[in-house]
Amino acid sequence: GFKWIKGEFLKGDVSLGGEESGGIGFPEHLPERDGILASLLLLESIGATASGPAEQFKEVEKLVGFTHAYDRLDLPLERPLDLSRLLEPRPLAGLVPVGVDTLDGVKWLYSDGWVLFRASGTEPVVRIYVEARSPDLVRALLRESRAFVEGV
CATH class of the missing domain: 3.40.120.10 (Alpha-D-Glucose-1,6-Bisphosphate, subunit A, domain 3)
Structure with missing residues (x-):
């Protein structure tokens, strides 16, 4: 904010x-x-x-040049998400993680994009933000990161 x-x-x-x-x-x-x-x-x-x-x-x-595509998902949760369970980045959409950043949530870094997980401070929601080199890759990263969070 x-x-x-x-x-x-x-x-x-x-x-x-x-x-x-x-x-x-x-x-x-x-x-x-x-x-x-x-x-x-x-x-x-x-x-x-x-x-x-x-x-x-x-x-x-x-x-x-065209720099990126972006999207976000607000995922309602039954119980709070322990972001520490996300500290180990995983391959998503065929991309291999190159790092993790915890400045503002947990951000998985890839050579062609990133996924940021942030717990809402005001509601039972985790926000998933994705930026990548193409809209198709953004959709794939968002879909796979959602499935991962729902399985944690």
Whole structure:
């Protein structure tokens, strides 16, 4: 959530912060989400370039290439998931794990993507986030990681 981003804002090392629920903030304004400022900056970008957000995104992809596909699943649980049982990453969708990161949940790292498991702090849900080089690979990783969690 944004409480973690706010801390980074206050350190002074960040120029922009965002969270998956759509909150975005700019530390030079205030250390909090600000939808009005974000909207004004978007309008300024549209006016300055005479192109909309979709066209601007395509321009970025031309410069850096297609970078990733992403999806997420909120998986309701009967009982809390012990994330320590996920510390040993497993092969999924034909990918061999190359590492694990526990900064924000448990993230299994692969050469062509990652899977992040996070327990909700407010409801009996584990959130599974997946990013990979293609939408098909994202779907396969999400399907197999869900099956794994349901079997734990």
